[in-house]
Amino acid sequence: MTTAGSVGKPAGKAAPVRKTAVEPPAGESPTALVRRARRINRELAEVYPYAHPELDFENSFQLLVATVLSAQTTDLRVNQTTPALFAKYPTPEDLAAANPEEVEEILRPCGFFRAKTRSVIGLSKALAEDFGGEVPGRLEDLVKLPGVGRKTAFVVLGNAFGRPGITVDTHFQRLVRRWQWTAETDPDKIEAAVGALFPKSDWTDLSHHVIWHGRRICHARKPACGACPIAPLCPAYGEGETDPEKAKKLLKYEKGGFPGQRLKPPQSYLDAGGRPAPPLGAA
Numbered sequence: 001m002t003t004a005g006s007v008g009k010p011a012g013k014a015a016p017v018r019k020t021a022v023e024p025p026a027g028e029s030p031t032a033l034v035r036r037a038r039r040i041n042r043e044l045a046e047v048y049p050y051a052h053p054e055l056d057f058e059n060s061f062q063l064l065v066a067t068v069l070s071a072q073t074t075d076l077r078v079n080q081t082t083p084a085l086f087a088k089y090p091t092p093e094d095l096a097a098a099n100p101e102e103v104e105e106i107l108r109p110c111g112f113f114r115a116k117t118r119s120v121i122g123l124s125k126a127l128a129e130d131f132g133g134e135v136p137g138r139l140e141d142l143v144k145l146p147g148v149g150r151k152t153a154f155v156v157l158g159n160a161f162g163r164p165g166i167t168v169d170t171h172f173q174r175l176v177r178r179w180q181w182t183a184e185t186d187p188d189k190i191e192a193a194v195g196a197l198f199p200k201s202d203w204t205d206l207s208h209h210v211i212w213h214g215r216r217i218c219h220a221r222k223p224a225c226g227a228c229p230i231a232p233l234c235p236a237y238g239e240g241e242t243d244p245e246k247a248k249k250l251l252k253y254e255k256g257g258f259p260g261q262r263l264k265p266p267q268s269y270l271d272a273g274g275r276p277a278p279p280l281g282a283a
């Protein structure tokens with residue numbers, strides 16, 4: 001059985017216990033900020049060596065559709081819904097020609113299913129008509145597709161095309177603010193500010209590390225500071241629960257001993273003791 005905080009961590013390496021919060025890095029030089037940011041990313045890479053996109057997909061079309069569906073819901077719910085969708089409509093041409101009411105029925109568990117149906121049928125039509133049924137590998141083409149913004153485009157570019165991209169989702173915004181990497185609030189400006197701290201080749205993995213940490217440990221309302229492996233580096237330590245035992249109970253997914261979000265996670269996740277998510281309707 002997976003124990004809290006054990007997946008991918010060396011045996012016996014307990015989360016640090018800190019009594020006081022570190023001082024905010026007032027007056028930190030740009031060079032010191034770069035060093036600190038990269039150190040946090042290196043630590044997170046040790047905590048989540050198996051980090052990966054948490055949407056199940058087998059090709060760029062599936063990743064694009066799944067990312068659009070993930071707005072306002074969990075990746076888990078999308079992963080539980082897309083097997084039926086892609087079994088019935090495996091290609092952009094199939095989905096472009098679909099009966100919207102039948103697609104709505106399949107997408108109902110994802111929420112906002114009428115709008116999402118319009119988006120995925122619309123983008124499938126655009127792919128079929130303008131791109132020969134292929135997902136384009138350029139940002140400027142992707143953002144022209146219905147329902148596709150920069151965040152979705154970067155997820156697809158980074159994970160289906162191997163082109164570096166920073167995914168500024170709600171977790172990313174919250175965590176980089178807590179770490180004082182940037183004071184920007186606009187996602188595009190956050191993307192530029194954080195991108196300047198790292199080499200491009202780090203961008204995609206950095207996004208995974210930050211988002212994974214936000215989902216598992218550094219939650220919006222109750223960050224588990226007392227069980228956080230990067231607490232010694234964090235200026236916001238103490239914003240959440242600092243008691244180690246209470247903090248451990250706040251951990252989610254594999255860090256809390258629970259299944260992950262993907263029904264078909266990569267082997268590296270399973271090898272590290274992670275467990276697949278259950279299909280829709282399973283107990």
Ligand code: SF4
Nearest residue numbers: 218223225228231234
């Ligand atoms: S959980 Fe607490 S210590 Fe860890 S990164 Fe978040 S705010 Fe900082």
